[in-house]
Amino acid sequence: MKKTMIWFIGALLLLTSCAPNMNKDEVVQEKESNSNEEQAIVPSYQLSEDNYKMILPFKPGKARGVIVTQVANRLDIDEVEEGLRRHSKSVFDPKKHLFQEGQYIDEETVNKWIDGLNPKKKEGAPEKYYRDNPRYLSHILEQNYLVKKDNKVSLAGISIGIAMKSTYQFQTETGGPTYEEDISKSEMMKQANKIANKLLEDIRKIEGLENVPIMMAIYREEDQSSPVPGNFVAKTNIPADSSSVGEWDSIKEKYVLFPSEEGKEDYFEDHELVTNFGKEIASYFPNYVGVVGEGFYVNDELQKMTLEIPIEFYGKGEVVGFTQYAYGLVQEMFSDHYGLEVKITSSDKLESIIYRNPGSKKPTVNIL
Template sequence: MKKLTVLLLCALLVLTSCAPSLDDEDEVLQNEEDTEVETSIVPGSRLGEEAYRMILPYRTSEARGIITNQVANRVDIDEMEEGLRRHSVDVFDPEDYYFQEGRYLDESTVISWIDELNPDRPENLTDWDKETNENNPRIFSHILEQNYLLRSGEEDDNTVQVAGISIGIALKSVYRYQLEQGGDYFYYDVSMNEMLAKGYEIAETVVERLRESEDVPDVPILISLYREEAQNSPVPGNYVTKTLVPSGDNTIGNWEDIDEEYILFPSNKARSEYITDYENFNNFGNKIAEFFPNYVGAIGSGFYVDGELQRLTIEVPIEFYGKAEVIGFTQYAYDRVQDIFPNYYDLEINVTSSNNVESLIYRNAKEEQPTIHIYH
């Protein structure tokens, strides 16, 4: 218990020392076409080297919320946004740029483009059989826009304006359809090549239309294609390719492949492609099962880039009957983390009961000691 108390106190000191200082906040002026100049606040601190400062008051997207009607899987929705911001770091340096949700593509525009750029569906579903459906799959799901702002280059000028745009295009890996209203669902697996061909076509059209719009500034546009996972998948899909369209250009040049994926633990794919990580995960579960009879198994998600594990997130569900049991379990899991998992990737373990998250163990890459938090 003394060891745990010391760890919690150390974690509190670290968090206190890293907390953003309100004294470092800065005022900027947002200058947009056909609008009044608006005074905003920029926090002085960032949450990490790859985190963007966000201008306050926070302004939501003009297409806010419609992604939930277009992308079926919650984990895909989260990863599409986070992944696009992660890839934007390579183009729009967080040291200089500020983040803002998309302001140019509103709800009606996004919906109309999705309808227009997908194959038409008959009003009567029975007019299409399986072959016709699978020859005309609706692959294109959503367009996500993010804006990146810079200060004016003039000295002592606090005006900021959009200096970069990132666009994520969501595309299905599985097309679900019906042959009659209320009938059974059928599923068509969309190949990578078929998905990419559709994605390239859509990307060209999106760039052309953005460049034609008088409301959209002539800035670099990052376009990334996102491949969704199946609707019931516990892990998200991933971005598969990206391209940067420089300011002044209205056509796309070369695409750059993205080698990243999320892997479910335990799974056959994890065992066949990442055997060491798979064995470490199983070893962790086996050690816990030896001492805690209420343990029923863990589930994990590993994020890989270029075949290397970057982040492993594990959920450990267990039924507890008292806070002391939570503390004892967390202490034991803490020790097993140090014994089993190497520290070259980020690790997060959430210990949960039927209704709550009971405790958290996390360790950033290259750190020696994990940090513990017990929820009360």
């Protein structure tokens, strides 16, 4: 008995020594844009190696809120931020860099750029003027990437997202009808290149950004009413000692709605998969409304499929039963080489979620 107790205590001590210490967040000195230093905390854990750690306390971006007044589609607002962070990973490795919202470009500067880099609005100008002079630029987003060295964090580089319109909406008079002018991708890129060069010229004049690497990326928005967001179309890396924008690398990615004519025409197999998934559910659950899917593609390869299933429930048992059935269908019907997320909702309330990372054999289920 005594030997058993000694062994148990020894094992417990070993496990304790190996267990993660949740209190090992690191206190560091952060150099501010005005050259002052403040204490900051680097968390000891991150969600995954693909996600950036964020230093604490959280500091909102200096231009926070501007994007909401400039970009009409809520889905675009989210994708500009998430997509820019995703593309930044190829330049600023999440294993070596920390993330922080933009601390150098403030609201006044962003608004000045948007007004100055777009054609002027002319009250009472004819419709033709606005069609010939669309306002291409919607927003400029800054993200900061930091490195830690000798108990200090400092700026390693920044990413700049340039959000451009695909459709320009305008009025020739206050309260008058709203018109639309489509903007081709080629014309958008031509204008974006001019805007990027002017932005870089101004950015290099900002204290703290004179000599840092910059990743710039161009985002093409979707229509205001689109059920899927737009996407980034090009990016370029600007060395720390450069004040000119080089060649743009094309980005081939897009979000596709399922079911839709575009999905059926361009990604027929995935379109049929979502359709058949909906049919299987409909055959067992009379309260089923329909499945809405969104596929994210890079170089025409599916990276993630998101499905939302709205249904009317009359008890928790029904939620559990439905989720179990959907879980079984997911395992039977969907390949594991891409990410998958299934949201089961009722009256705009999330009831349960099934998700699976690429390569995982079994999905994870959360019933809320």
